[in-house]
Amino acid sequence: MIELQLQDKTHDESRQGEALVVEKPKTSNGRKLYIESYGCQMNFADSEIVASILMDQGFETTGNYFDADVVFINTCSIRDNAEQRVRNRLKQFESVKKSKPGMVVGVLGCMAERLKAKFLEEEHLVDVVVGPDAYRDLPQLIGRVDEGAKAVNVLLSREETYADISPVRLNSNGITAFISIMRGCDNMCSFCVVPFTRGRERSRDPFSIVAEARDLFEKGYKEVTLLGQNVDSYKWSAKGEEAAATDADKVDFAQLLAMVAEVSPELRVRFSTSHPKDITDEVLYTMGRHDNICKYIHLPVQSGNSRILELMNRTYDREWYMNRVDAIRRILPECGISTDIITGFCSETEAEHQDTLSMMDYVKYDFAYNFIYSERPGTLAARKLTDDIPEDIKKRRLSEIMDKQREHSHYQLQKMVGRTVRVLIEGFSRKSEQDYCGRSDQNAMVVFPVEPHLTPGTYADILVERCTTATLIGRSI
Ligand code: SAH
Ligand code: SF4
Ligand code: F3S
Numbered sequence: 420m421i422e423l424q425l426q427d428k429t430h431d432e433s434r435q436g437e438a439l440v441v442e443k444p445k446t447s448n449g450r451k452l453y454i455e456s457y458g459c460q461m462n463f464a465d466s467e468i469v470a471s472i473l474m475d476q477g478f479e480t481t482g483n484y485f486d487a488d489v490v491f492i493n494t495c496s497i498r499d500n501a502e503q504r505v506r507n508r509l510k511q512f513e514s515v516k517k518s519k520p521g522m523v524v525g526v527l528g529c530m531a532e533r534l535k536a537k538f539l540e541e542e543h544l545v546d547v548v549v550g551p552d553a554y555r556d557l558p559q560l561i562g563r564v565d566e567g568a569k570a571v572n573v574l575l576s577r578e579e580t581y582a583d584i585s586p587v588r589l590n591s592n593g594i595t596a597f598i599s600i601m602r603g604c605d606n607m608c609s610f611c612v613v614p615f616t617r618g619r620e621r622s623r624d625p626f627s628i629v630a631e632a633r634d635l636f637e638k639g640y641k642e643v644t645l646l647g648q649n650v651d652s653y654k655w656s657a658k659g660e661e662a663a664a665t666d667a668d669k670v671d672f673a674q675l676l677a678m679v680a681e682v683s684p685e686l687r688v689r690f691s692t693s694h695p696k697d698i699t700d701e702v703l704y705t706m707g708r709h710d711n712i713c714k715y716i717h718l719p720v721q722s723g724n725s726r727i728l729e730l731m732n733r734t735y736d737r738e739w740y741m742n743r744v745d746a747i748r749r750i751l752p753e754c755g756i757s758t759d760i761i762t763g764f765c766s767e768t769e770a771e772h773q774d775t776l777s778m779m780d781y782v783k784y785d786f787a788y789n790f791i792y793s794e795r796p797g798t799l800a801a802r803k804l805t806d807d808i809p810e811d812i813k814k815r816r817l818s819e820i821m822d823k824q825r826e827h828s829h830y831q832l833q834k835m836v837g838r839t840v841r842v843l844i845e846g847f848s849r850k851s852e853q854d855y856c857g858r859s860d861q862n863a864m865v866v867f868p869v870e871p872h873l874t875p876g877t878y879a880d881i882l883v884e885r886c887t888t889a890t891l892i893g894r895s896i
Contacts, residue, residue, distance in 0.1 A: 436508070437463075441481055442470065442589055448477030453487035454527075457505060458495025460691070461646050462528050464599045466493045467586035469527065469554050474587055476558045485515055489523045489561060494530035496612045498793035502530055506542070513544045523564050525549060525557075529616035533797075535573045545569075551602070551617055552576040575603075575618030582627040585634070594845055594876045596640050598631050599623065600675065601647035606694065608721075609732040609799035610761060610792060613648060620648075622655045625670045625678060632682045641843055641876055642687040645679065650690050651697035673701040680709040687843060689862075691717045695743050696735045703750040714751050715785075715862040718743065719759035723778025724771035727764055732799065737774065744782050755831070755861030757786040762820055763813030764792045765804035772816050779823050785831045785861060787824040791817055825888060832863060832886040839882050839896060840865060846875045855879075865891045 436455050452473050456466045469491065470480055484490050490512055495501040509524075516522050525547040526538055532550035539545055546564045549557060550573035560570040580602055588596060604613050605620040632643050647653060650672055657668035670678070680688050688709070693702075693716055706712045718740075722728050725736035735743075747754050760775060779787070791813045794806040842857040842865045849856070855873060856866045867881050873895055883893040 435504075437590060441479065442474065442587055443479050444474040444477050446477055447479055450478050450488040451481045451486055452478040452489045452491065453481050453484040454491040454493060455484075455508070456493040456528075457501060458493075458497060458529060460597050460644070461599060461602075461648070462493050462495060464586065464597050464646060465528065465551060465554070466491075467589060468581045468584050469493070469557065470587040470589055471584050472554055472557055480587075480589060484512065487522065489525065490515075491525045491527055494526055494528040496529040496533045496616055496795065498790065498795075500793070505530055509542050509544060516544050523547065523561055525561075527551070527554070529612065532573050532575070532616040533612065536571050539569050539571070547571070548573065550575060552579045554581070555579075577619050577621060580621060580623040582623045585631070592845055592875075593639055594843065595642040595644070596635050597644050597646050598628060598635075599647070600628050600645045600650065601653055604648040605652070606649060606734070607732055607799060609730065609804070610764065610795065612795040612798060615797055617648070620652065622653050625655050625675050628675065629678050629682065632679050632686065632688075636683050636686045639876060641685065641878075642689065643679065645675070645688065645690040647690075648692060649694040649697060651693050651699065651702060671701075673699065673705040676702065676705050676712060677709065680705075680712050684711050686711060688712045689715065693718050695720070695740050696733070698743055700746055700750065703746060706754075707751055713860050713862065714753050715755040715757070715860065716747060717757045717759075718747075720775075720778060720782075721759060721761050722764065722767070722771070722775050724767075724774035727767055727771050727774075730766070730800075730804065731761075731764060737778065740778070741781060753861065755785040755863070756782060757862070758782070758784050758788070760787055760789045760820055761792050762789065762816045763808040765800055765806055765808070767808055767816075772819075776819065776823055779820070779827060783827045783830060784824065785863070786828060787820070789817055789820050789824065829886070829888055832889075832891055835859075835863065835883045835891055836886055837883065839880050840891065840893075842867075842879050842881050844873060844875045844877055844879055859891065863891050864889065865893065867893050867895055870895055 435457055454466050456463045481487050494505045523546050524544050526545050527549050531548045538548045546569055547560050548571045552575050553572035556572045563570040601622045603618045603620040653672040653675055655670045695718055720740055721731055721733055728736055794801050840859040842859055844855050844857040848854040848866045853869055854866050855869050859865055865881050873879050879895050881893040882896045883891045885892050
């Protein structure tokens with residue numbers, strides 16, 4: 420299956436499978452943990468929670484699984500190919516385990532939650548299966564495996580947010596970091612496995628979020644991205660019904676954004692993902708009021724056709740989505756917009772596919788992440804609809820969408836040529852140590868020559884001189 424993944428850190432394909440580097444605990448138990456992550460940024464953030472829990476038990480982390488006593492793979496179920504990738508990786512671990520019988524192999528995350536104990540039958544090398552809400556139980560589960568048993572905990576929780584656990588920032592550039600602000604999802608998009616693998620939506624205590632942002636800023640970080648499947652439905656109230664009855668005890672997403680932005684004007688704030696049904700004008704005005712909230716919104720449309728959106732149970736239609744885009748353009752004229760599109764959903768006609776293309780023309784997205792529909796067991800669509808679009812048609816539609824997106828990305832980048840953009844320098848560019856790279860407010864990748872007065876982790880004003888299909892190129896002024 421072909422997928423397009425452009426540049427966005429929450430969807431960064433280059434990070435798939437990335438392993439954690441060496442980090443030492445305060446008191447060692449002499450054992451080493453290797454953890455590899457797949458899927459969305461929330462899974463990567465969870466791996467940092469898992470590392471934190473096990474380091475408290477004395478584990479040291481390693482970037483090499485040959486070396487490890489415990490090997491974890493944090494998995495994704497979003498599309499069939501995401502699951503296949505994990506199965507292939509497990510085959511590679513199998514040969515190492517044969518030569519190291521005491522090695523513990525664990526499957527974490529969404530696939531663990533979806534398959535539960537079945538995993539143990541299907542993949543014999545697996546010793547422990549742990550769902551996303553059960554990571555506090557890991558030390559106990561590893562203990563059971565040490566005693567010769569297999570162990571499973573896939574209980575989902577209505578409360579768990581790991582708010583009190585500070586993630587071990589592994590593989591970090593020390594400049595940008597992710598903060599989970601909520602878990603789970605209460606929407607029931609008919610194609611989507613997430614509500615089954617991540618459970619009910621719950622929001623994390625805002626004060627713990629602000630404390631984490633402040634702590635990162637004090638350690639030198641300059642950008643935080645607030646993460647949730649649907650950040651606009653963030654909703655927290657002080658515990659207890661009476662306490663929650665007053666507005667003073669409630670925090671919504673617009674308020675949370677402002678609270679994090681107020682940590683420091685030098686700290687950039689980003690967020691992902693916004694749901695078109697929930698994003699309010701208040702969020703847009705809050706973005707407008709704070710220079711350090713980046714003007715960039717990831718607003719997945721999925722389809723440009725109202726009948727398909729209804730079948731997808733997205734709870735908005737084409738007009739509603741266009742109205743939200745109009746509001747963004749009106750309130751934040753400089754805002755970048757990106758999207759996710761699923762092509763070849765059940766019964767999608769050629770005319771309905773054209774509606775998606777015309778929606779793209781309407782918005783002219785900066786980036787789009789485009790997927791071929793992949794039926795997921797247990798979802799509403801799998802139970803009620805037929806996955807009836809032939810593979811070759813799905814692929815052709817996908818390539819039409821990708822071609823259009825390439826044009827639009829280029830159009831948006833081209834508009835920046837001749838202008839000056841503020842960039843947070845993240846480090847050397849991928850291609851050369853003569854160049855630095857970083858992102859503009861609108862999340863475009865910007866590359867420019869290294870100069871003595873520029874250092875990673877600081878801001879630079881870059882005059883854009885030209886662009887490639889995915890990058891702005893310029894020089895510091
Ligand atoms: N919470 C986010 C999406 C999370 S999943 C939102 O509501 O927008 C990321 C993307 O994967 C989705 O936006 C969708 O485009 C894609 N996706 C989800 N399920 C899929 C499936 N069954 N087949 C193909 N793509 C899918
Ligand atoms: Fe899945 Fe829809 Fe929830 Fe996004 S909002 S995670 S697509 S169910
Ligand atoms: Fe995948 Fe689970 Fe994220 S299914 S996209 S890892 S929430």
